[in-house]
Every structure is written in structure tokens, then in C-alpha cells.
Amino acid sequence: MAERTLLVTGGAGFIGSNFVHYITNHTDDRVIVLDKLTYAGSRDNLTGLPEDRVELVEGDIADADTVGRLAARLDSERDAIVHYAAESHNDNSLQDPSPFLDTNILGTYTLLEAARQHDLRFHHISTDEVYGDLELDDPEKFTPTTPYNPSSPYSATKAGSDLLVRAWVRSFGVRATISNCSNNYGPRQHIEKFIPRQITNLIDGIRPRLYGAGLNVRDWIHADDHSSAVLTILDKGDIGETYLIGADGEKNNLEVIRMILRLMGRDEDDFDHVPDRAGHDLRYAIDASRLRDELGWTPQFADFEQGLKDTITWYRENEDWWRGAKAATEAKYARTGQ
Numbered sequence: 001m002a003e004r005t006l007l008v009t010g011g012a013g014f015i016g017s018n019f020v021h022y023i024t025n026h027t028d029d030r031v032i033v034l035d036k037l038t039y040a041g042s043r044d045n046l047t048g049l050p051e052d053r054v055e056l057v058e059g060d061i062a063d064a065d066t067v068g069r070l071a072a073r074l075d076s077e078r079d080a081i082v083h084y085a086a087e088s089h090n091d092n093s094l095q096d097p098s099p100f101l102d103t104n105i106l107g108t109y110t111l112l113e114a115a116r117q118h119d120l121r122f123h124h125i126s127t128d129e130v131y132g133d134l135e136l137d138d139p140e141k142f143t144p145t146t147p148y149n150p151s152s153p154y155s156a157t158k159a160g161s162d163l164l165v166r167a168w169v170r171s172f173g174v175r176a177t178i179s180n181c182s183n184n185y186g187p188r189q190h191i192e193k194f195i196p197r198q199i200t201n202l203i204d205g206i207r208p209r210l211y212g213a214g215l216n217v218r219d220w221i222h223a224d225d226h227s228s229a230v231l232t233i234l235d236k237g238d239i240g241e242t243y244l245i246g247a248d249g250e251k252n253n254l255e256v257i258r259m260i261l262r263l264m265g266r267d268e269d270d271f272d273h274v275p276d277r278a279g280h281d282l283r284y285a286i287d288a289s290r291l292r293d294e295l296g297w298t299p300q301f302a303d304f305e306q307g308l309k310d311t312i313t314w315y316r317e318n319e320d321w322w323r324g325a326k327a328a329t330e331a332k333y334a335r336t337g338q
């Protein structure tokens with residue numbers, strides 16, 4: 001049988017491009033990336049990949065013609081759509097929710113219709129934020145049966161997209177799985193996000209910015225572990241099921257900012273508190289036991305501090321990659337005093 005082809009939406013963004021690199025390194029699959037190349041996507045993220053196996057199509061997942069044309073190239077017995085494309089940043093969704101509705105809701109709907117029409121396997125990438133947040137002392141973590149309770153326009157549109165997938169499975173028999181992952185870190189993450197923002201601030205001599213008191217907890221996972229989990233679900237997951245992806249990496253923002261400062265040779269108190277994010281979720285925590293026990297997945301990046309060190313090194317060595325976006329990103333934050 002010929003190698004599988006994966007249509008990877010958002011494959012020029014942070015986690016999507018990591019998945020494309022992962023796939024080319026660990027399988028013989030071919031990849032078609034469909035990406036609109038918004039401010040968050042870049043051709044550079046796919047540099048160095050084998051041209052005979054990776055094709056980039058610039059286009060919008062909400063454009064039914066483009067999506068239909070690409071879906072028609074896939075084989076329903078062998079190939080799959082892996083859907084990463086999204087507007088992904090909470091702070092942006094608080095300033096202007098409209099692109100979040102277009103891409104996360106209408107875009108997902110458009111892809112699901114193509115999957116239905118062409119009878120294609122579909123994997124939907126989602127977030128733990130659909131479940132809302134947990135108290136700091138709550139002994140429970142998120143599980144696949146935790147009720148949906150999103151807080152921000154971003155997480156509400158991701159929750160809506162998950163529910164569309166579930167409806168297309170039940171009503172139309174689309175062969176879909178869903179994964180909800182916790183906060184990713186690693187190379188090629190846009191510098192609007194917490195960890196790369198602070199690293200690049202420090203490179204530029206700007207003090208890191210902590211929202212509020214910084215007690216909010218995120219459950220950090222390396223992007224490579226997210227990719228291996230998605231490949232595992234694609235190969236072995238049960239149709240219609242939801243899998244939570246996480247690597248037991250809970251840390252509060254204060255701990256992370258102090259760790260970055262220390263690893264970059266600075267005093268651990270050398271940061272500023274700035275106004276908190278509206279509706280800021282307190283804590284996320286993932287119970288990934290279904291993925292571990294039923295599908296046999298295990299994360300490889302257990303040492304967060306080492307992963308953070310490597311990430312700092314990547315941003316130091318790849319200033320060309322982020323420099324062009326730095327001034328505009330900080331100007332955007334300056335408007336909210338953050």
C-alpha cells in the first residue's frame with residue numbers, strides 16, 4: 001500500500017509545524033499543509049523538510065472550494081485530515097473575537113463537511129481550556145468527561161469546534177477523534193505567548209511581565225510530546241473518542257518566570273507585575289490516563305527545566321526567526337498595559 005497522506009491544517013504554525021517535522025522524522029507519510037499564513041504562521045517553520053513529502057498550500061480552512069479540492073486528493077481508506085489551524089491566543093480573542101469565530105468555528109465546520117463528503121478520517125486538535133479552570137487545591141484533574149465551561153472567546157470557539165466534531169460523528173458518521181492538550185512549549189512558538197515573550201524580552205533587556213499575582217497554574221508539555229500523542233491517537237484511537245494529552249507538568253507562572261530568569265543568569269525577582277488578563281483561568285491540569293493506559297503513550301520530555309533551557313537556547317540562536325515580530329507584539333501588549 002502507498003504511504004499515507006495527511007492533510008495538516010495550520011501546519012505552518014507552532015504546534016502544527018512541530019507535528020509535520022515529527023511525521024517526516026518518524027514515518028514515511030506524506031503531508032499537505034493547508035495554512036493561511038496569518039501573523040502566526042510562517043513558511044520558515046517548514047524549512048529543511050523533504051520537498052517530495054511536504055507540500056504547503058496557502059489557503060483558508062473556511063474556504064470550501066480550497067478545502068474540497070484538497071480533500072478530493074485524499075484516499076478515504078488510507079489518508080486523514082489532522083486539524084491544527086486556529087486563532088490560538090487568548091489575549092487576542094479579548095481584543096477582537098471575530099477571527100476566532102471565522103477560523104475556529106466556520107473553518108472547522110468547513111473541514112468537517114469535506115470529511116463527510118469524502119469519507120475521510122479526521123483528527124481534531126483542541127485544548128484543555130474548553131473545560132474552564134480548576135481551583136488550586138482541587139484534587140481532581142480534567143478528564144474526558146469533565147463538563148465544558150470555557151471562559152474566553154478563544155476557548156469558547158474551541159469548545160464550539162469540539163462540539164461540532166462530536167455532532168458530525170454522531171449524526172453523519174464522520175470517523176473523527178478529538179484531543180485536548182495542555183500548554184505547549186518548545187521551539188517556533190510565537191513570541192506573543194508567555195514563555196517565548198519573557199525569553200525574548202530578556203534578550204532585549206526588557207523586564208519579564210507577570211499577569212496579576214502569577215499564581216495561575218499551567219500544565220506544561222513539550223510540543224514533541226504533543227506530536228507523538230497525536231500520532232498515537234491517529235493510529236490507534238477509537239473513533240468518536242476524546243483523548244486528553246498532558247505530561248504532569250503543573251507549574252505556576254511565578255515559578256516559570258523565576259526559572260527563566262535564573263536560567264538566563266538574572267536575579268529571580270527581576271520582573272514586573274502587570275494588570276491581570278480579564279477572566280484569567282486559574283489552573284489547568286490534565287489526567288492523561290486514557291491515552292497512557294489504553295493507547296500506551298508515554299511522554300519523553302519529563303525534565304521541564306532542561307526543556308526550558310533548550311528552548312532558551314533556540315530563541316538565542318534563532319533571533320532572525322522572531323525579531324521581525326517583536327516590536328509589533330510588544331506594541332499590542334502596551335495598549336492594554338501588559
Ligand code: NAD
Nearest residue numbers: 010012013014015036037038040041060061086088183184
Ligand atoms: P499558532 O497560532 O502558533 O498557529 C496557528 C496556525 O494556524 C498558523 O500557522 C496560522 O497561519 C494558521 N491559521 C490560522 N487561521 C487559519 C485559517 N483560517 N486557515 C488556515 N490556517 C489558519 O497556534 P498553536 O499554538 O500552534 O496551536 C495549534 C492548535 O493547537 C490550535 O488548534 C490550538 O487551539 C491547539 N492547542 C494549542 C496549545 C498551545 O499551548 N499553544 C495547547 C493545546 C491545543
Ligand code: DAU
Nearest residue numbers: 088089090127128129182183192193194209210211216253
Ligand atoms: O492550555 C492550552 C492553551 O495554552 C492553548 O489552548 C492556547 O492556544 C495557548 O495560547 C495557551 O493558552 P494560555 O492563555 O494558557 O497561554 P499564554 O502563553 O497566553 O499564557 C500562559 C500563562 O501566562 C497564562 O496564565 C497568562 C500568563 N501570562 C501570559 C503572558 C503572555 C503572563 O503572566 N504574562 C504574559 O506576558
